[in-house]
Amino acid sequence: MRLSRVVTSSALLASLSIPILAQTQPSLNTIIQSDGTVKALYESQPVLTAQVWMFAENWNRITSWQTMGNGSSTFARDGQLNPGILNTSTTYANSGGGTTFTFKATPSRYVTSSSDHVNISLDESFWAGATLSDGSSSTVLNADFLSSFSARSANARTITITRPDGFKATITAPGTVRYVIQDSRYNGFGFELRFDERTGGWASGTSHTYAVTIKYSTSTTTTPDSPVVVNEGSNWVQLPQSLSVQTGSALDWRDTFAQPAGSKGWLSVNSAGKFVFQNDSSKPQRFYGANLAHYACFPSKTEATQLADNLAKMGYNTVRLHHIDYILTEGTSANSTTINPTRLDQINYLIAKLRERGIYVSIDLYSLRSPKSGEVISGVPSFNDYKALLLVSNSARQNWLSYSTNLLNSMNPYTGLRWKEDPAIAWICLVNESTPLWYTGLRYDVKLLLDNAVGGSWDPWSDAGSRAAVNLSRSTSNWMASQMRSLGVKALLSDVNAGFEKVLSVARQDYDYVDNHMYFAHPSSGFGLPLQQRATSPLRQIKEEGWFAASRIQGKPFTVTEFDGVAPNQFRAEFGLMAGAMGVVQHWDGMWRFQWADNMGRALTVGAMGLFSLTGDPLNMATERATVAMFLRGDLTNSDTPYVIGNPANVANSAIFNIHPAVQQSVLARPIAQSVVSGSSPTAYIRDGNSTTNDGSVLTDLNRLTMRVNTPCTAGLIGGEGSTLSSGCLSATFTKSRATIYLSSIDRRPLTSSRRMLLAHLTDVQNSGATFTGQERSTMTDWGHLPHLAKDGAAKVTINVANPSIMRVYRIDLTGRRVAVVPFTRASKSISFDVTTRDPNSNTATIYYEIVTTK
Known part of the structure; x- marks a missing residue:
């Protein structure tokens, strides 16, 4: 044995x-x-x-x-x-x-x-x-x-x-x-x-x-x-989707951010490792938004205005413009670094519209741009080969620098500023996901260059090989940062924004901020069909988020420029509530959902659900407002002292942190960070793995797979069928289907005295005809088609309020329009009503409710 x-x-x-x-x-x-x-x-x-x-x-x-x-x-x-x-x-x-x-x-x-x-x-x-x-x-x-x-x-x-x-x-x-x-x-x-x-x-x-x-x-x-095929019927209800939120409705969450973006000067980092504005250094800043990727970053002028409005109504104050480099240089035959003026004009106008609405921008200087044949090496290197060449090839570095210089020196006629002069472009990642441990399966000639650079065989997953790889990466990042500062760039710089192997912290200590990417239920077999992913609740996989959280370096801002609970996982709404709470508990400084859309068709038009697209997924879209409330608006707070894991640079190696599962489990209860300090061995000073924050605002029961969030202005619950949970002024009995429920004050008054509140009741949403190989639903063979279908569910909700006699409850659709009055019962200091996915009047699905006072 x-x-x-x-x-x-x-x-x-x-x-x-x-x-x-x-x-x-x-x-x-x-x-x-x-x-x-x-x-x-x-x-x-x-x-x-x-x-x-x-x-x-x-x-x-x-x-x-x-x-x-x-x-x-x-x-x-x-x-x-x-x-x-x-x-x-x-x-x-x-x-x-x-x-x-x-x-x-x-x-x-x-x-x-x-x-x-x-x-x-x-x-x-x-x-x-x-x-x-x-x-x-x-x-x-x-x-x-x-x-x-x-x-x-x-x-x-x-x-x-x-x-x-x-x-x-x-x-x-x-x-x-x-x-x-x-x-x-x-x-x-x-x-x-x-x-x-x-x-x-x-x-x-x-x-x-x-x-x-x-x-x-x-x-x-x-x-x-x-096999499981999702069809409209007794268990699934048609959910009419819309991206056109009515101005002034309960779903219009535009905030009064300082406008335009950049009006308070450049974003900088204070002595506590928090983002602050140059002209308002007393107030730490958080940022929340989504990625626009690929051709979604290149709208017409009319589309740009509409898109910026839609993003603002979500309550966002930032957008990441991702995978833009290959589009910005398309159609330029001479080389791979000249900027296409038509494409530049499109993205310039979008940036101007975002800027007007107080929305800050994050960009990468390399993600998918391919050099011309022979430009940096014989033939056309793959994306991974190109990133590896940046570690050892002067021609690759000069290619990167030429593109970066052309872009950042370009003038935006709609702002009157060059890109490098615009404080609304606040963050720059030097190379997207430039994690040197991932540079495997390379071309023979590329690997030979790396072999020569490390004085042996390139083996980034061995102890010595990982150190050598990160040393090359560190040298490259520092060279790039030096070139950017010489160019006059004032935006904050980062790199190596993927992975949580502890050796990566050796390089990350040099950056202005640490960035990383976090996914729940990311496909495990590529992005095509059949699509395989985890089919469990994220509360069952919470230890992985504990590993992720430990990649934060104490004393530096931490951002998550990509995160998602990936469709079609049926429990992804839970991850939305968890992520917002996690960002606060872990003292993160910026979060970007991946993604709003990857083309203009998806960006403004309702489409069937697919991978990584909020506009095609009304379930993930619905969780965004809970995260905006908790993380960006500041409804949830956490001032606990982080538990710092010592990760001395002289002993860091490629292995994942040896974190005790009890510590990983505490990611929704205790802030975790690491420190790159001198020492002989990694040591974690963790008090406990308790599933409750010190102030009781977030309580996670990992045995019942329940979660409760309790703040004055937002309350949230995750529960299974048959359970009864309460959190502050909100309680619910989940009578049909596992669900996520949250209640947020729209007017920012405490929930008990708010005059306008939004409640969401979220089960699961799939496309019509979505097909899975088995009942566990871990392998999808057909995404299906419109219309969206919501899993039928029900709960009895009670809200404690100051004056029940003046309350009204409405079902609202995805535009924010009130579609039906909801009957409720009154007690001396509370109201109770049934939330049901199926609206009995229209036989369509409801996921939002608006609660208001009559005076």
Whole structure:
């Protein structure tokens, strides 16, 4: 038996307490996938997964599998033994409210098994606090990472796993078998039960058969997994989309930012590491907005005005103009650095319109521009090759400098300023996502140049190789920054804006601000179909955001110029609420959603939902106002002292931070940062992994997968069907469907006395005809088409108000127009009403409600 070794950073860690609250007994949906994997789903998320696992010689785990089953009558897959194949198959039989699964495994060569077994992965959120018993001994699956139990093995025929609420899973073998239970949360596997474990020699062609019966407190029948097609009907309601928000409506969130942008002088950084304006240095500034990408940055004059108005109505005070370099130089045949005057005029006018509305601009000096053949090297280098060449090639650097000089010296006739003179262009990234560790798979001649530069083989993922790579990157960034300052550029500069490997902090310490990119459910298999992504709630993956948060360097501003909860993930609305709260709790200074649109058709016209497009996704669009309220407007505050992870430059290497999961889990509770200081080893001074901020304004229950935000002017809830939650003046019982609910004061008065409030009730939104391979919805095969459909949901909402007698509640559509009066009941200091996705009058979907006073 080999048990996972746990490695943590040295840390001052106190106990982590994540209480489990009573909830309705869950009803599970158990499926068997085409490869024979068994999954019990709760709210479409796997809470128990069973499959054959094997550790061959030297504990080499089979990780490369090929599905062989058809998913209807044959459930099988082959795993690579290197050499050889392990063929596995699964059959099942339902009986008595449970299912007996028979797993069969056969190797194609003789193998010495370190461990072969039925691996039963228990989701840490669903089962935390449960007790696993074999009848004679028991183990508590502690919610507290700091009370992780030691791995234990024994022999038993039946194992029960009982949650604190009484819900139970019973796992039975035909006879007594060996099992191992261990806490594998550190390795991303939740609680791991190795059932019916065998070891030793295993002859080629000989089968091992493992039979296991799984039964739950609530009767469950296993069925073959089947495709899911989203169609209008009892569970999905048509949602008419619009990008034309009515002026003055509850969805018009234009703010009174100082206009035009730049009127308070250049943006700078104060001694506390916060953005401030040159002429208003006493007030730290935050920025929130979205990316415009590709051809969406090049509208006609009429389009530019409309686009700038739409962005302003979202409440944005910044826009990132992204992937513009290749369009700005298209049609210029002589070289790749001359600016196309027609394209320049288009983007100049857009910048002027944004500037008039108080919207600041962020740009990159390289993202997708391709040099001409032979301009920097023979042929045309790929984007990754070009970025790598910038580390070692003078011709590549001069090419970059020539384009940058041409752009930044260009005059904008609509502002009367050159780009380098315009304080509204406040941030410049030197090279987008110039993370040197990612420079792999390069052309032979490019890699040879890098080999020569590091005096050996280019290997950016080794300890020494990562240091050499970052040293080259640091030298290149500093050269670029020096060239920009010599040119007269006053905008703030940054680079290496992707990745959270700790060696990157060595370079990032030189920049004016640290920038990074954060995604939840980013596609794992490219951007085409079939599209694969995580299908779980972001609350289940919160530790990854903890890793991300630790890339901030204490004492420097931190921006996130790309973030998104990526469609079609059905829980992405939760990430919107989480991201806004995270930005405040983590003391971030700027956030840009990726993206508004990537072409002018999408930028101004309603289209079907696709990857990374707010205008085609009314669900993500709806969460933006919650983030504007919490992060930009300042409804949520946090003044907690950050927990600083020591990351001395002399010991930094390529490995991801060795952060204790309890610390990662605390990303919505405690600010985290790092410091590049002298020292001998990374040390994390973290007090606890508590899921509640010190002032109680953000409370996250990672076992129930709930979240509550409580501020005077904004309250928010994330809850599952059957749960009842309250936060400040807002409470809700989620009677149908898991949902995100938030309530914000439009007039900025406290919610209890506000005269105008916006409430959003968000379930899921997909295109009509969206198709997924299975009920887990982790693989999409067809995006579908318009119209959008919202998942039917309902909740009973109560709002505490000063004077219930003068309140009115309206359904509003996506333009902000009031479409129906909502009946409600009054108590002495509250009103209560039902929010339902389906409007019974129009049979269309409602996601917004407006609550107002009559006087």
